[in-house]
Amino acid sequence: MISASNQQEYYQALLEKKSEYEGVFYVGVKTTGVFCRPTCPARKPKIENCEFFGTAEEALLASYRPCKRCRPLSHPNQVSDLVRLLVDAVEANPEKRWTNQDFQELSVDASTARRQFKKRFGMTFVEYARARRMGIALKQIREGHAVIDAQLTIGYESSSGFRDAFSRIMGAAPTRSGHHRVLRASWLDTRLGPMIAIADEEALYLLEFVDRRGLEREVERLRRRTRSAIIPGCTAPLRSIERELGEYFDGKLTVFQTPLRMLGSPFQTEVWSRLLQIPTGQTSSYGEIAATMGKPTAYRAVAQANGANQLAIVIPCHRVINANGELGGYGGGLSRKQWLLNHERAMGAGADN
The missing domain is CATH 1.10.10.60 (Homeodomain-like)
Structure with a gap:
């Protein structure tokens, strides 16, 4: 059951056609009998004519048919x-x-x-x-x-x-x-919207949601730092991460095996290594991570390193929340962060049964 506060949030996302809510919810329109994705270009219904669902299957079971304009049963x-x-x-x-x-x-x-x-x-x-x-x-x-x-x-x-x-x-x-190298870039469709992945023949350098703010600057920094050309293409790590992301979103994979190349300062790479140690279905705070590093007052620096992570989902910066239990920030959007946490808790619960 979707709460009243979430319904208000989802309706506002629907009005603004926010892509970060792709896969987070679907909306059934009572007056037309169709259900849509958040970014549907069709004219928006009044909130009293909306019914929100967590999955497309729920909308279908409620007798709604898929919208022909936004095609909610296909990948965004x-x-x-x-x-x-x-x-x-x-x-x-x-x-x-x-x-x-x-x-x-x-x-x-x-x-x-x-x-x-x-x-x-x-x-x-x-x-x-x-x-x-x-x-x-x-x-x-x-x-x-x-x-x-x-x-x-x-x-x-x-x-x-x-x-x-x-x-x-x-x-x-x-x-x-x-002295230039070539990095290949590939577009990956996921449950939560499209992502861009960049890799060479050996490791994955970047994985981000396409609508992340500042993505162009991230890619340009990567190009300059590695002195590489970035062109469309495919490599073994790109094929690997595409397969593993599919298994992750299907609830079948909790640990990624795709080789990673973490480009950052020694402090940043240590923070990212700590993130990889947070078990699926669990969370940690910036302060807790700083404490495990022996630097309990460095929680702000930990937060900055967390935000500089260029390997979304794989290096699970979404598992870091504020000490008071609030979500904190996330480059892919808080709605995605909440979805990922809920998804991983469900996977963890399934593994325990």
């Missing part, structure tokens, strides 16, 4: 068939330079492709394909191939055009990129 921001088709086409020939003729052969409207990719990845399809090509060029240069060879491989006849395009995407001219 689910990949469209068009996006999947074009991503597969790029992977089949990542060195290809796309023309209008290529779109016509796939029976794809170029403007539609641009719009859908912009919504999905924050870049147009042409920018996506170009980033993929540049990743190949960067790898060749890093392996010792001549810049001119990399340039010709990905179809640039003009060296100046190649340098300009390379710099726009990678942040450095090709002749100065010898």
Whole structure:
């Protein structure tokens, strides 16, 4: 049963179409008989015509049918068939330079492709394909191939055009990129909304909700700190975390095994290591963590390190609350934090039975 205070909170989230509430609740509209996700673009009903549910199944059992506009039974921001088709086409020939003729052969409207990719990845399809090509060029240069060879491989006849395009995407001219590495970025759909994951071939560097405030700055800091190019793609750690997140949200996994790369000061990395020791279904306070580190007065510094964590869910900063029992802060939003804690308590209770 959802409390009256939560109903008021959920209704306000519905009015504001807050993406951080995706997966936290569903709303049944009594006047239409449909149920929606929080971000549904349809006209908002009055609160007296709303009925709130914790799961889509509860809404279905209450005789509501899924909304055709927001499709509450699918993942939020689910990949469209068009996006999947074009991503597969790029992977089949990542060195290809796309023309209008290529779109016509796939029976794809170029403007539609641009719009859908912009919504999905924050870049147009042409920018996506170009980033993929540049990743190949960067790898060749890093392996010792001549810049001119990399340039010709990905179809640039003009060296100046190649340098300009390379710099726009990678942040450095090709002749100065010898110490650069490549990090791959992948979009992951989850029960609580889409996340972005960034990894190399060995470990996961970043995992954040896409709508987290300041995410762009986080990604840019990561790029500068690692002196890496970040392009769309997939690696073993990205495949691993996608699988493990699915198992976690299904209530089947409590300990993540995906290798992690924690980039922080010695104090920050110690705090993050302490977070990993908080058992699933339990919480700790900033003061308690500071005390276990032998620095009982450093609770504010612990809170700052907690907020600087770039590996959401996996390094469970959501398990840290205020000493008075209040939730405290969370970059992904307090509604998600509460959902994660409730989810993990349920998993812990199931393990005890």
